[in-house]
Amino acid sequence: MIISHKHQFIFIHLGRTGGRSLTMALAKHCGKMDIVTPTGDFPGQNATGWHRHTAAKVVQERLGSVIWDKYFTFTVERNPWEKVLSNYWAYKGYRHGSGGRSEQISIVERMWRKASGYPWTLDGWLKYRKLRGWISGTIRLPSSIKKYTDGAGELMVDVVYRYEQLDTHLKHLSDRLGFEVRLESNEGRGTRKNRKPYAESYADWSQQFVTECFTDDLKLLQYKFNQPAPQLPIEAKSMLLQFPTEVAPANSIRKSAL
DSSP, rough: EETTTTTTEEEEOOTTTHHHHHHHHTTTTTTTEEEEEEETBBBBBBOOOOOOTTOHHHHHHHHHHHHHHEEEEEEEEOOOOHHHHHHHHHHHHHOOOSSGGGGGGHHHHHHHHHHHHHHHHHHHHHHHHHHHHHHHHHOOOOOGGGBBBBSSSSSSEEEEEEGGGHHHHHHHHHHHHHHHOOOOTTOOOOOOOOOOGGGGGEEEEEHHHHHTTTTHHHHHHHOOOTSOOSSSOEEESSSTTTGGGGGOEEEEBBBBOO
């Protein structure tokens, strides 16, 4: 997550969307008073009290409506079935006691892993998530829509860029920020060990399970299973990025602070 007073932008960082690499690319242009949360080997700056995945609503409340409405706010999202698969591979690579996030593996999960023949397939992992959700009442999958919408489901950021179209969308981001944004770091990438089309990893039931878990995400983001990702970002204000009218981005209404 970045709050840049120097360039007047706020980046809401979502998990499994290339956010670490984008953070590293943007941090190079930040001023001494800007807030950048730590990522990888980068220690961050002025980030005490801020989390890497701080929600837009929290940022708005802490900064106030004047700054929030003045600054350019954006995030990057991803096809939910792809994101779940990426999340699966990330968790599959963790080992308890090896440091970092792996330390968070609970004793219940370690016992389940031992009894169920870990490492699991995607199918097995999703069944485990479904079971845990049935027990706890909360299914832990990487839905991030509440990170950039308000309690009524209204979009809070100016633009939602797409992970699948990031090379193209970064050109528009660069134009908006006034400097070139170039991804050079591979932070957070490379956990997935096979690169076959994501649809081949899903059974009918698991496809539907993810669909049901990401109903609100899919309604806003307009992804469809085993179909190419939409080319255009979700834009809160018409023509904010100056797209030609014949290919204007999907529009939503950004919820400003009142």
